[in-house]
Every structure is written in C-alpha cells, then in structure tokens.
Amino acid sequence: MRIGCPKEIKNHEYRVGLTPESARELVQHGHEVWIEAGAGSGIDATDQQYRTAGARIVEGPEAIFAECEMVVKVKEPQAGERAMLREGQILYTYLHLAPDPDQTRDLVDSGVTAIAYETVTGPGGSLPLLKPMSQVAGRMSVQAGATALEKAQGGRGVLLGGVPGVLPGRVVVIGGGVVGFNAAQMAVGLGADVTILDRDPEVLERLGIHFESRAKTRFSNVANLQDAVCGADLVIGAVLIPGAAAPKLVTREMLGDMQKGAVLVDVAIDQGGCFETSRATTHADPTYVVDGVVHYCVANMPGAVARTSTYALNNVTLPHALRIADLGWREALRANPHLAAGLNVHAGEVVYEAVAQELGYVFRPVGEVLG
Template identity: 50%
Template sequence: MIVGVPKEIKNNESRVGMTPAGVYELVKNNHKVYVQSTAGEGSGFFDKDYEQVGAEILESIEEVYAKSEMIVKVKEPIAKEYGLIKEGQIVFTYFHFASSEPLTKAMIESKSICIAYETVEDEDGTLPLLTPMSEVAGRMAVQQGAKYLEKPAKGRGVLLGGVPGVAPGKVLVLGAGVVGIQAAKMAAGLGAHVTIMDVNMKRLRYVNDVMPNHVVTDFSTEFSIRKHIKNHDLIIGGVLLKGKKAPNLITRDMLKEMRPGTVIVDVAVDQGGCVETTKATTHEDPVFIIDDVVHYCVANMPGAVPYTSTIALTNVTLPYVLKLANNGWQAACRSDRSLEKGLNVVEGKVVYKEIIEAFDWNEPVLI
C-alpha cells in the first residue's frame, strides 16, 4: 500500500503522524511511504531521518494526498485539506467528529474511509489510541493550570504546592478516566490538595486505592460540583463520552460562584468541552477570561510537547497502520473488532451512531 504522512497544518501543531521507526516497519513490509518535507521537524525528526529508513520526501501536501492510498495524520483535516481527500482513500487520524458538523459533512462528501483513533476500542472498553494523548494532556493540564494561576496571567496568584505556613492550592478534577488520573497524579506530586469526581464508583474506588491521602474523591452531581467550584483554584475538565459530545458539567451561571482568578483547563474541548463557556483556543492564543475566570481550552494540548507525543502516538498506532496496509481496510476491520470500531465515515455514510446522535440526524447507520 502507498502510505502518506503529510505535515500537520493546524495552528501550532508540531506533531507528525509517524516517526522514522514507524516508517521503517512499513517499508520493511514492502509498503511505499511518502512523507511531506519538514513534516517531522517540529517533533525532532528530519527529512534525512525518514529517507534513511526508506521514505520518499515530497515537497507539497497536495502531492502526498494525491499519491497515497492511506493518509496517517495526528489531527483532523482542516478546511484547506478537505478538497485533497480522495474517494476511497483511508484517512487514519484523530477526528472528533461529534464536535464539528462541517468536518463530518466534508468527510461524507469526500467518500473516503475515515478511521478515528479516538473510537478504536478494546474489548475491555479502553481506547488504546486515545490513551497516550490523554496521558499527555492530563499531565499538561496541571502544568498549564499552575502557570495561569500566576497573577501576571490574571490568575489568583496561588502556588499549587503552597509553602510552609501557607496552605497548598486546591485542584478539582472532573472525571476519573485517563486524563483525570494523570492530572490528579501531577497535582498531587506538586503537593496540591486534589478532589477528583466521577459518576463511576469503581473508578473512584480505584483512585482511593492508588492515590495519596491528599487526593480525595467525591461522587459527581450538579450539587457537589457547585459546592466544590466555590473554593477550588484550578478546575480540570477530563470527561469523555466515547464518540459523543461532552456534557456541560459547568454552566455559564456557575462561573459567578467561582473566585476571581480561578483557572479552568477544559481537556474535553476536542469533544465540545465539558464547560458551557468553552471555545477552542490555540497554543498561540491559549486563554480567555469570562466573569474573571481564566479558561485554557487548547484543542491540541499534546502538540506543545511534540517529541514525547509523537513517539507515544506511533507506539500505539503502528500495529493498526501495519494491519491496514497489509490487509486493506475491509479485511483488517473484519479481523479486528477494535479497529472496526474506529470506522466513523465510510464512502459517504456515517457508520458510528454517536455522530448521528450528536447532530440529531436521521440518516441510516451502516453496521
């Protein structure tokens, strides 16, 4: 199969769809790989690194799309790329369709095969291709939150770890999934007092078992969220509903109950955000303030640490890329139920019901 790795063109996105190590494995399996020139530079991988493992470097993104049977990316295609995607072409990347109706319609019109990293699902319900980026984003959420709590950034002026004689900052984590666990771990490591909330008691029991005593759990209800937001300095939204739009756990009116300078980091922004006032921001312009509450809503947080993120992503995507390249998408998905769940849009039809539900469409779903 001919596999293309284009350069990411989303704002400040420095990751790349595949490391040279991944390309080496594809070439070893007799596949042709085209990599767009400078695609890997932001992650610390250069054209010569790809050439040394057998890739051919192409100058333009148009050439990569035109010559490739399968595109391996990181982020969803943006408007400039819509017209480059061909009928029958496999596009393997993060899509997050439920948060973007224009993207969904564009991919339907392209009649391509859209396989979304975030909905590939193992038998135990885990999301193997989302997990490493969730781990990165969860850890980064605390780093960024700590920075924006500083007064020059319009935060409360709180040091999360405190100092002797001064109480530590308080961090509220919504969701005890991968993002939430990693965020709680980082915040606890800094010495902050952490409250983590979820509706899944099994997850809360797990948190209680593995976290230190200054990480406490609470069952998530609107009443309890309203109680905690009044006295927490940093709020991290880490809620995920597979393939669906995130629920609004914090509504606009709740902002007035927070102390001025409170910081919200909404990691769920890719799925529409779990805060009503969330709107996607970029690394170039990452924050905005509503009712004196600082919102950090960067939609590609792991893109700020591309070396770590690209390696972590290729580690988990490569087995699926090889399976698709070796067998074609139909045979690969028939033989692998996890990969089959990654099918979102196929040849002009939406095949993932949560996407239709997100837009209240009445189109038929292919199974």
C-alpha cells in the same frame, strides 16, 4: 499500499503521523511511504532520516492527497486538506467529529473512508489510541493551569503546592478516567489539595485506594460539583463520552460563584468541552477570561510536547496502520472488531452512532458496511 504522511498545519501543531521508525516498519512490510518535506521537523526528525528509513520525500501535501491510498495524520484534517481528500481514500487520524459539523460534512461529501483514533477500542471498552494523548494532556493540564494561576497571566496568584505556613492551592478534577487520573497524579505530586469527582463508584474506589489520603474523592452530582468548583483555584475538566460531545457540567451560572482569577482547564475541548463557557483556543493564544475566571481550552495540548507525544502515539497507532496496509481496510476491520469501532465515515455515510445522533445523520452500522 502507498501511504502518505503530510505535515500538520493546525496552529502550533508539531506532531507528525509517522516517525522515521514507523516509516521503516511500513517499508519493510512492502509498502511505499511518502512523507511531506519537513513533516518531522517538530520532533527533530530530518528528511534524511526518513529517506534512510526507505520513505520518499515529496514537496507539499498535494501529491500525498492525490496519489496515496492511505493518509496518516495526527489532528483532524483542516479545511484545505479536506478539499484534497478523494473517494476511496483511507484517512487514519484523530477526528473528533461530534462537535464539528463542518468537518463531518466535508468528510461525508468527499467519499473518504475515515478511521478515527479516538474511537478505536480495546479490551474492556478501553480506548488505546486515545490513552497516550490523554495521559499527556492530563499531565499537561496541571502545569498549564499552574501557569495560568500566576498573577501576571490573569490568575489568582496561587502556588499550587503552597509553602510552609501557607495553604496549598485547591485543585478539582472532574472525571476519574485516564486524563483525570494523570492530572490528579501531577497535582498531588506538586503538593496541591486535590479533589476528584466521578459518577462511577468503582472508579472512585480505585482512585481512593491509589491516592489514599493524598487526594479526596467525591461522587459527581450537581450539588457536589458546584460546591467543589466554587472553592477551587484550578478546575480540570476531564470528562469523556467516547465519540460523543462532552456534557456541559460547569455552567455559566457557576462561574459567578467562583473565585476571581480561578482557572478552568478544559481537556475535553476536542469533544466540544465540558464547561458551558468553553471555546477552543490555540497555543498562540491559550486563555481568555469569562466573569473573572481564566479559561484554558487549547484543543491540541499534546502538540506542545511534540516529541514525547508523537512517539507515544506511534506506539499504539502503527500496529493498526500495518494491518490496514497489509490486509486492506475492509479485511483489517473484519478481522479486528476493535479497529472496526474506529470507522466513523465511509463512502458518504456516517457509521459511528454517537456522531450520527449528535449531528443528525442517518446512521449505518459498521457491520452493514463490512458485509
């Protein structure tokens, strides 16, 4: 199979879909790998390193989209990239379609077979291709929030860890999954006063056992959420419903009761955000203020630490890429129901139920597609 990896073009996105090491693995399996010139520059991977791995370097993305059977990326294809997708081509990347009707429409119209990293499953309902980026984003959310809390950045001027004789900052983490756990770990490590909210008693019990007295847990209902948020210096939104739009848990009304200069970091922004006042921002202009509350809603947070993120991502995406290339997408998905859960769009139809429901498409089950 001919596999192409274009350079990412989203604002301040420095990751790359294939490392030189991943390209080598694909080549050793007998596949042809095309890499756009400069695609690896954000992780200090040179074109020569890709050539040494056996890949072909091509100028510009046009040849990749025109001639490669599978396109491997990191972020969702931007409008110009979507215009180059073609019927029968395999797109393997993060998509986050539920809050993005324009992208969904373009993928449907293109006839592409689109496999989304974020909905590929693992044992016990885990999301192994999303997990490493959730770990990165969870840890980054605290350092981003700590920076936004500085007075010069519009924040309250609070140091999360405090100093002797001065109370530490109060951090509220909404959601106790991978993002929330990693955010709480970082906040606890800084010495902050940390509270984690979740609706799953088993999650709360697990968090309580892990953190002991270093972090508090609360059941997430409207009353507890409002009470926690209104007293917080930093609120981290870490809610996920796989493949679906995130619920709006913090309302505009709640902002009026929050402390001026408090910070909201919405890690769920890829799925539309879990704060009512969230809108996607970029690393170039990461924050904005609503009712005196600073919002940090960067939609590709892990792109800022591109080298760490790219290698962590390739560790989990490469095995499936090899299966797709070795067997063909249909046989690979038939053989692995976890990979089959990643199929979101195929031949003009939406085949992921949460996306179809959110955006009003007729849903076709994956089983019917695979025959």
